[in-house]
Amino acid sequence: MPYRLAGFADEISADIQVQMDHLLDNDVKFCALRGANKKNVLDFESFQIPLLKQQFHNRGIKFSCIASPVGKSPLADPFENEMQRFQVACQRAKEFETRVIRVFAFRLPDANHAAHRPEVVRRMKEFAQYAKEQGLNLLLEYHDGTYGDSADRVAEVVAGVGLPNLMVAFDFANCVACGEDPLQAWGKLKAWTRDIHIKDHTGAANVPAGQGKGRIKEVLAEAFANNWMGMLTLEPHLTKAPGLEGKSGPELFKIAAEALKRILAEIGAK
Numbered sequence: 001m002p003y004r005l006a007g008f009a010d011e012i013s014a015d016i017q018v019q020m021d022h023l024l025d026n027d028v029k030f031c032a033l034r035g036a037n038k039k040n041v042l043d044f045e046s047f048q049i050p051l052l053k054q055q056f057h058n059r060g061i062k063f064s065c066i067a068s069p070v071g072k073s074p075l076a077d078p079f080e081n082e083m084q085r086f087q088v089a090c091q092r093a094k095e096f097e098t099r100v101i102r103v104f105a106f107r108l109p110d111a112n113h114a115a116h117r118p119e120v121v122r123r124m125k126e127f128a129q130y131a132k133e134q135g136l137n138l139l140l141e142y143h144d145g146t147y148g149d150s151a152d153r154v155a156e157v158v159a160g161v162g163l164p165n166l167m168v169a170f171d172f173a174n175c176v177a178c179g180e181d182p183l184q185a186w187g188k189l190k191a192w193t194r195d196i197h198i199k200d201h202t203g204a205a206n207v208p209a210g211q212g213k214g215r216i217k218e219v220l221a222e223a224f225a226n227n228w229m230g231m232l233t234l235e236p237h238l239t240k241a242p243g244l245e246g247k248s249g250p251e252l253f254k255i256a257a258e259a260l261k262r263i264l265a266e267i268g269a270k
Contacts, residue, residue, distance in 0.1 A: 002269070002270060003224070003232055003264060003269045003270070004029075004030065004064075004231050004232065005026075005027065005028045005029065005030065005231075005232050005233075005234065005257075005260075006028065006030035006031065006032050006064035006065075006195075006231050006232070006233040006234070007023055007026070007028045007030070007031065007032065007233065007234040007235075007253070007257075008032045008034050008067060008233065008234065008235045009022075009023055009031045009032070009033075009034075009036070010034050010035040010036060010247075011234075011235065011236065011237070011247050011248040011249075011253060012248065012249065012250055012253045013249070013250065014035070014036065014037060014038045015037070016036045016037060016052065016055060016056075018250065019031070019036065020055070020056060020059045020061060022250045022253060022254070023061055024059060024060070024061070025254070026234075026253065026254055026257040026258075027257075028061075028234065028257065029060060029061060029062065030061065030062055030063065030064035030231065030233075031056060031061055031062070031063050031064065032063075032064050032065050032067045032102075032233050032235070033063050033065070033066055033067060033092075033096060033098075034067035034068075036052060040069065041066055041067065041068065041089075041092055042068060042069070042070075042085055042088050042089060042092065044092070049092075049095050049096070050095075052096075053095065053096050053097070062097070062098075063096045063097065063098040064098060064100065064195070064231050064233065065093075065098055065100035065101060065102055065139060065195065065231075065233075066089050066092045066093045066096065066098060066100070066101045066102065067102045068085070068086075068089040068092075068101055068102055068103060069085075069104070070082060070085050070086045070089050070101070070102075070103045070104065070127070071103040071104030071105055071106050071123075071124075071127075071146070072104045072106075072107065072143075072146065073106065073107065074106070074107045074109065075106040075107060075108055075109060075116055075119060075120065075147075076109050079123055079126075082123070083126065083127075083130075086101075086103070086127055086130070087130070089101050089103075090130065090131060090134050090136055093134075093136050094134070094136075099135065099136050099137055100136070100137050100138075100139060100194070100195075101131065101136060101137070101138055101139070102138075102139045102141055102169055102195075103124075103127060103138050103139065103140055103141070104140070104141055104143055104146045104148065105120055105124065105140060105143075105146045105147035105148035105153075105154070105157055106120055106123065106146055106147055107145055107146055108146070108147055113147060113153060116147060117147070117156065117160070120147045120157060121156075121157055121160035121161060124140070124157055124160075124161050124166065125160075125161045125162075125163070127166075128161050128163040128165055128166040129163065131165055132163060132165050136165065137165045137166075137167060137194070138165060138166045138167065139167055139168065139169040139194060139195050140154060140157060140158060140166060140167070140168055140169065141168075141169040141171060141174070141197070142154050142168065142169065142170060142171050142174050142175065142178075142185070142189070143171070143174050144174060144177045144178045149178050150178055150180060150185075151175070151180060151184070151185035151188040151189050152188065154168060154189060155188055155189060155192070158192050166192075167192050167193065167194040167195075168189050168192040168193045168194065168195075169193075169194070169195045169196075169197055169233075170185075170186065170189055170190075170193045170195070170196045170197065171196075171197040171199060171235075172196075172197070172198070172199060172200055172201070172209075172212075172214030172215070172216050172219070173197075173199035173200055173201035173206055173212070173214060173237070174197075174199075174201075175214065176200075176201040176202075176203060176212065176213045176214055177201055181215070182213075182214050182215045182216075182219055183215045183218050183219055183222075186219045186222070186223070190222075190223065190226075190228070193228070193230060194230045194231065195230055195231045195233055196219075196220075196223070196230060196231070196232050196233065197233050197235045198216070198232055198233060198234050198235065198236070198256070198260050199214075199235045199236055199237055200212035200213075200214040200216055201213060201214060206236065206237040206238055207238070208236065208238070208255055208256050208258075208259035208260075209236075209256065209259040209260045209263055210259055210262070210263050211259070216260075216263055217263045217266065217267065220232075220263060220264065220267055220269070221267040224267060224268075224269050232260070234253070234256055234257055234260065236248045236252065236253060236255075236256035238252040238253075238255070238256060239252060
């Protein structure tokens with residue numbers, strides 16, 4: 001059972017040289033590009049893009065996706081603004097030679113999910129249709145605070161859009177944070193899942209894979225036993241220091257990578 005590893009390199013450092021050093025130190029050959037040099041991927045200046053790409057490619061690192069923040073905005077905001085950001089994300093995907101963009105299902109003004117479903121699906125369908133015309137694929141992340149805060153609602157959006165280039169980024173810790181059983185959620189979403197984010201959670205804090213309630217070993221064992229062929233993306237979010245939330249740093253990133261590799265070895269993945 002072969003596997004491929006990617007990592008959110010900005011969790012390691014804002015400095016791309018440090019990012020590359022520690023991706024390779026942990027045998028991670030793909031970068032989920034969210035940010036570098038203290039800038040979000042959507043905010044890169046045009047002159048930076050070929051330089052960044054070449055530096056990563058010179059080290060043998062490719063880009064698994066553009067990990068955009070598109071769709072993490074309020075549903076009440078004008079859609080035109082988010083569509084413009086999405087079009088930038090599509091341009092970045094082509095510039096960095098990846099065909100994959102991560103998106104979210106919008107933050108709702110209230111808890112009446114049913115009332116907001118048609119507008120969420122409409123917007124996601126516009127994203128997916130535009131991406132299809134560009135030859136690109138989308139990953140809808142299961143994430144608390146958005147319409148996609150349960151496996152059922154993620155499935156509703158993907159099925160409602162009905163385009164094969166809209167797929168799912170599954171996340172163990174986000175399942176736990178949303179109060180769901182990750183194994184049950186996996187059963188509902190595995191047919192659409194292209195990327196699995198490796199992040200575990202105790203219910204109170206993020207922890208290395210296998211140390212929380214994410215049921216990571218069980219899900220990965222089931223996935224590989226059924227010939228799942230997607231990307232495993234390290235997004236450990238281990239640091240909670242003020243100003244560094246959602247980061248890990250080189251040492252904690254290594255601990256996270258080693259924890260995942262132990263689980264993969266135990267289930268026979270290579």
